[in-house]
Amino acid sequence: MSKLDQVLILDPPSDLRFKGPFTDVVTTNLKLKNPSDRRVCFKVKTTAPRRYCVRPNSGVIDAGAAVNISVMLQPFDYDPNEKSKHKFMVQTIFAPPNVSDMDLLWKDAKPDDLMDSKLRCVFELPSENDKVNDVEATKAAPMMNSAKADSTASTVPVNASLDDTEVKKAQDKCKRLQTEMSKLAEENRQLKEDIIRMRKVPRSDHMTSNSTSLLGREATTASLPSLLVVIAAIFIGFFLGKFIL
Numbered sequence: 001m002s003k004l005d006q007v008l009i010l011d012p013p014s015d016l017r018f019k020g021p022f023t024d025v026v027t028t029n030l031k032l033k034n035p036s037d038r039r040v041c042f043k044v045k046t047t048a049p050r051r052y053c054v055r056p057n058s059g060v061i062d063a064g065a066a067v068n069i070s071v072m073l074q075p076f077d078y079d080p081n082e083k084s085k086h087k088f089m090v091q092t093i094f095a096p097p098n099v100s101d102m103d104l105l106w107k108d109a110k111p112d113d114l115m116d117s118k119l120r121c122v123f124e125l126p127s128e129n130d131k132v133n134d135v136e137a138t139k140a141a142p143m144m145n146s147a148k149a150d151s152t153a154s155t156v157p158v159n160a161s162l163d164d165t166e167v168k169k170a171q172d173k174c175k176r177l178q179t180e181m182s183k184l185a186e187e188n189r190q191l192k193e194d195i196i197r198m199r200k201v202p203r204s205d206h207m208t209s210n211s212t213s214l215l216g217r218e219a220t221t222a223s224l225p226s227l228l229v230v231i232a233a234i235f236i237g238f239f240l241g242k243f244i245l
Helices: 100-107 127-243
Strands: 010-013 013-020 026-033 040-046 052-055 058-063 066-073 085-096 117-124
Touching: 013 026, 026 085, 040 052, 040 066, 040 100, 058 066
Parallel strands: 013 117
Antiparallel strands: 010 026, 026 066, 040 058, 040 085, 052 066, 085 117
């Protein structure tokens, strides 16, 4: 039985290109598309597993769906004279109706059921044109930043004037509020005085009536001794008249 052709469509189809410099992690993407009407299990392998990090490195692709895979090359000392021998292989198999254990699926898979595609790793250093473009971009960046700074500076007076106007409006509003609060406080004070004055009026009348009664009592009390004196004088005169006669 002949080997099955790869059911997935790979992009890129044959080469994984990594562009230096390789002093930091360099990432390239691999897209797997499933044009069939069945679910497909995939697994990504490499001949240099310590040099690469692949996410995700396995999974299931639904019918008509696609998945993007990130292949990350770890930093290393690149030698232009050394030819890269690193390779990748995308291995696939049609998924059973109820797949749960992926490891067991791959372990029990028959060779005739497996499909695979191989990709070659290509390392590229930046060309001279790219370097020139990078230098020009680096030079242009300060100019663009200065232009942005100038435009920002030119807009500052306008913003400042707007801020001054808003501050003046706020100050005027505060003054008006303070004046209104003063008026309200004065009205409140007058109301309090009126209330106190109204409360004092009945008390003063009561005090006046009390004082009048007290004065009457004092006058009555004061008149009692004089009346007694008169009575006593009458009795004394009566007795004296009897003795004399």
